[in-house]
Amino acid sequence: MSKDKKVALVTGGNRGIGYELVKQLALNGFKVILTSRDSKRGQEVTQKLKESDLDVSFVGMDVDDQACIRQAAITVNERFGRLDVLINNAGVYLDENEKLLTMDASILEKTMATNFFGAYHVIHSFIPNMEKHGYGRIINVSSGYGEMREMSHQGVGAYKLSKLALNGLTQLVAAEIKGDIKINAVCPGWVSTDMGGPSASRTPKQAAESILWLATIGPEGPSGGFFRDGKPIDW
Template identity: 45%
Template sequence: MSGRVAVVSGGNRGLGLEIVRKLAAAGLRVVLASRSAERGEVAAARLEEHRDSVTVAPLDISDAASVAEFATWLRLTFGRCDVLVNNAAVAVDDGQDAETIDMDVVRRTMETNLLGTWQLSQAVIPAMRARRHGRIVNISSGVGRLSSMGAGIPAYRVSKCAVNALTRIMADELRDDGILVNACCPGWTRTEMGGPSATVSPEDAAVTPVWLATLPPDGPTGQFYRDGRPLDW
């Protein structure tokens, strides 16, 4: 992995920060992307022996101008991108239902979870294609599975279902370019989003996305995983 560059969106806390830590430990140069560069620097300082392998950069994936500025910075700074972990997301519709939810909540959720993931992927794919190597990992959720879709958190569910669809589409489009695209469900993780009662530690939740980020050339693509095992869609 020496010399390879990974980008982790929403990398300043929780699951994102643990993914940054594990990728740096695996020998990658990791870009910790955070909406607040100041918060990113504070988070990076907690990485101790891996701090020298991590570079902090500001990025708001819901803002097209921010994504474009980040892509330019990435090209000028490193000249490559080998791994993208689309981790940044919001969950702001708890306790609401599809019948009455405010459409502004739906739009905010989709702008970040789907469109932000999509436009950041678009921004780094050319660098991956140029080297005929890339790994895109979309952090999704089991609540986005059509096979078990139910009521509750409708905006979040729909956004993650759409991320799963995007995963399948991009995987099929990019399979001949050496770019593997997969999604994973980290489980109910003890983060600011998941809350203190969640059953999975960030350390355990990060194992599967890091595995997908470091797949060999003959690794799977267009699949959905939890705990290293495939899920149906």
């Protein structure tokens, strides 16, 4: 196996868009680390991909558990020595039709814990590895629901706020990082996954393609942007 392969990590890689991202990265010559909180399922999926001759490894990581994230970062550093691409894909959608002011506060707290703080702690733990090598591409899988104008319509308030915060984090980190390290947010569109439901119009493969171009942008590529299908969209 080539030592020159770039290393990519995908959170929540055991199903849906995350699984498709892992697969497509491996097909495009990356050494891929699949992480998920469900270790059994994560290992099964990794094994299946390996049987298709794809260079995929499994590392257990629950993005709601800071100690677990820190340990995963140590493991990745020891086993791979580098991390070139980080995709924060793990997310939850817990709202259903509840209003922000009448829902159980734990729904908002759990949503923020995974969708915002999870991504924050993953970036915080893995970015030193990128800084050490002076290179990195970070992609936050966000949503059009995180656009500021969406806040003026009621519904899915916990999810919207978590993605609005993730979008803000994307911009703040872009303003702080040095060297050839880029961070961007992407809206994959409405995708037919467990989260998106069966009537969604896009396949996970289409969604993965709309995200993956940011994994290979050159030093002149964007940072601190928000994209859908390769085009900038409003915050």
